[in-house]
Amino acid sequence: xxxxxxxxxxxxxxxxxxxxxxxxxxxxxxxxxxxxxxxxxxxxxxxxxxxxxxxxxxxxxxxxxxxxxxxxxxxxxxxxxxxxxxxxxxxxxxxxxxxxxxxxxxxxxxxxxxxxxxxxxxxxxxxxxxxxxxxxxxxxxxxxxxxxxxxxxxxxxxxxxxxxxxxxxxxxxxxxxxxxxxxxxxxxxxxxxxxxxxxxxxxxxxxxxxxxxxxxxxxxxxxxxxxxxxxxxxxxxxxxxxxxxxxxxxxxxxxxxxxxxxxxxxxxxxxxxxxxxxxxxxxxxxxxxxxxxxxxxxxxxxxxxxxxxxxxxxxxxxxxxxxxxxxxxxxxxxxxxxxxxxxxxx
Numbered sequence: 001x002x003x004x005x006x007x008x009x010x011x012x013x014x015x016x017x018x019x020x021x022x023x024x025x026x027x028x029x030x031x032x033x034x035x036x037x038x039x040x041x042x043x044x045x046x047x048x049x050x051x052x053x054x055x056x057x058x059x060x061x062x063x064x065x066x067x068x069x070x071x072x073x074x075x076x077x078x079x080x081x082x083x084x085x086x087x088x089x090x091x092x093x094x095x096x097x098x099x100x101x102x103x104x105x106x107x108x109x110x111x112x113x114x115x116x117x118x119x120x121x122x123x124x125x126x127x128x129x130x131x132x133x134x135x136x137x138x139x140x141x142x143x144x145x146x147x148x149x150x151x152x153x154x155x156x157x158x159x160x161x162x163x164x165x166x167x168x169x170x171x172x173x174x175x176x177x178x179x180x181x182x183x184x185x186x187x188x189x190x191x192x193x194x195x196x197x198x199x200x201x202x203x204x205x206x207x208x209x210x211x212x213x214x215x216x217x218x219x220x221x222x223x224x225x226x227x228x229x230x231x232x233x234x235x236x237x238x239x240x241x242x243x244x245x246x247x248x249x250x251x252x253x254x255x256x257x258x259x260x261x262x263x264x265x266x267x268x269x270x271x272x273x274x275x276x277x278x279x280x281x282x283x284x285x286x287x288x289x290x291x292x293x294x295x296x297x298x299x300x301x302x303x304x305x306x307x308x309x310x311x312x313x314x315x316x317x318x319x320x321x322x323x324x325x326x327x328x329x330x331x332x333x334x335x336x337x338x339x340x341x342x343x344x345x346x
Contacts, residue, residue, distance in 0.1 A: 001077040001110055001295055002324035003044065010066035010088075012039035022326060023338045024076070026317065028304070030329045031342030037328035041114070041300050043071045044326065047084045048112040049136065050094055050103050058092050077109055077295070084110060107143035111289070113297040115282055117275075117307035124267050124274050130257045134211075137285055138193045141292045145189055152182040152252055160248055167243040176235040179251065184231050186252040187215050191222040194257075200284035208262040209277050216254035279312060286320065296323035304329045 002024040009017035014036050020029075029037045042061075045053050052061060062069055068089040075082055084106060085095045094101050096109065123129050139145045159175040162168070194213040201209045219234050220226060238249050248254075259266040261277055269277075289297050299320075301307055304327035308316065316325070317335055332339060 001075060001298060003298060003326070004074040004076055004081070006040070006044065006071065006073045008040065008043050008069075008071050010063050010069035011043055011061060011071060012036070012063060014039050014043075015063065015065070020340055022324065024324050025321075025337040026335065027324070027326045027338045027340065028329060028333055028336035029326065029340045029342065030332055032330060035342035037342060038302055041302050041326065041328055043086075044073070044298070044300060045112050045114055046086050047071060047073055047094075048106060048110055050086070050092065050106075053114050053116070058088055062088065075110055082109060102147070103139075104143045104146045107139055107146065111140045111297045112300050113140070113282065113286070113289075114300045114302070115279065115307055116302040118303070124259060124278065127256050130259075131255060134190070134193070134213075134257050137197075138189060140285075140289055140297060141193070142189060145186075148182055148185055148189070149252075152179070152186060155179050155182065156248060156251055156253060163242055163246050163248065167246065169239060169243065172239055172243070173236060176232065176239070180228055180231040180235060183220075183235075183252050184226070184228050187220050187231075187255070188222075188226070190215075190252075190255065195222075196288055197281065197284055200287045201280060204287060205280040205284055206261075206277070208260075209266075209280055210260045210263075211281065212258045212260060214256045214258070216250045216252070275307075276309070276312070279308075283316075283319075286323065296320065299323055299325045301325065301327040304333070305331065 003022050005019060005021045007017065007019045008014050013034065018036075020040060029040055031037055042052055042054070046061070051058065068087070070085070070087050072085040073083065075084060083095075083097050085098075087093050087095070094103070094106060096105055123133055135145070135149060155175060155178050159172065159179065162172060162175065190213050194211050198210055201207075201211075215221075217234050219230055234250060242249050259277065259281070261269060261273065266274055266277055286296065286299070289295075304313075313335065327336070332341070
């Protein structure tokens with residue numbers, strides 16, 4: 001898969017309407033700070049996930065002089081051309097070949113993998129950010145995983161509301177039955193993904209790097225005996241305490257991930273070690289993605305010169321010659337096949 005072109009209007013600091021063309025190799029967008037480099041990367045990300053990689057509301061993605069934004073792209077996959085577009089006009093919508101679609105519908109055709117110099121320390125230090133990262137990675141190799149998460153979040157939101165405002169036990173037991181199926185599926189999916197990513201890490205990069213996944217209760221395990229009954233019992237056993245605290249105490253939204261290096265949490269290491277080993281996880285994921293989908297993701301890299309060390313640059317460029325990379329930088333770089341210069345701030 002690769003992006004052939006993108007047209008952006010009303011988005012971030014891109015004034016008017018701008019179009020950009022890419023090739024199925026290594027693309028660099030360079031220019032001074034404030035010229036719109038990251039806005040282009042962010043627009044591509046929105047096409048894949050329906051939201052920014054920053055913690056902002058969709059309305060905050062509008063440029064100052066616009067009340068709507070429009071992102072339109074042409075992509076190629078398996079020799080076939082298709083179109084993905086995103087529109088924010090009072091409400092947000094995604095379209096695949098002009099038909100309204102969902103995130104999982106997009107995920108079957110397009111997946112942007114985003115790496116930034118700015119967020120690796122925060123990712124590793126934050127349990128919620130790390131959980132969101134791995135959820136996105138799982139979505140890339142199991143596109144309907146997003147539907148499971150969306151349904152789970154709706155159910156847990158309803159249960160949480162009842163706990164605060166109308167905590168009738170029998171009613172809550174009914175919601176627990178609905179939750180149990182989604183928790184079982186999500187937990188098994190997360191265990192399976194972590195095993196796969198760890199296998200690729202050990203085989204291709206560093207045997208000392210390991211991702212560990214801890215569900216919200218020790219009864220949720222990665223074995224054949226883990227079943228819907230165990231989940232139901234765990235939910236119901238905590239119900240009295242949840243009613244007392246007026247809050248959910250168990251569920252997939254409370255699961256944790258931790259990255260270890262030589263059996264020590266990666267968050268305890270230097271920023272250089274954090275960045276390098278997080279990058280190894282991304283590279284192992286690219287291998288996993290290729291093995292599952294028989295194609296590469298589109299790799300987005302913000303602030304390329306800061307995000308990548310010299311040795312990592314060479315490894316990335318040489319190891320994946322057939323993967324489309326779209327990177328940003330404040331300077332020109334001869335290692336890229338296609339260079340887009342943003343001359344004037346937009």
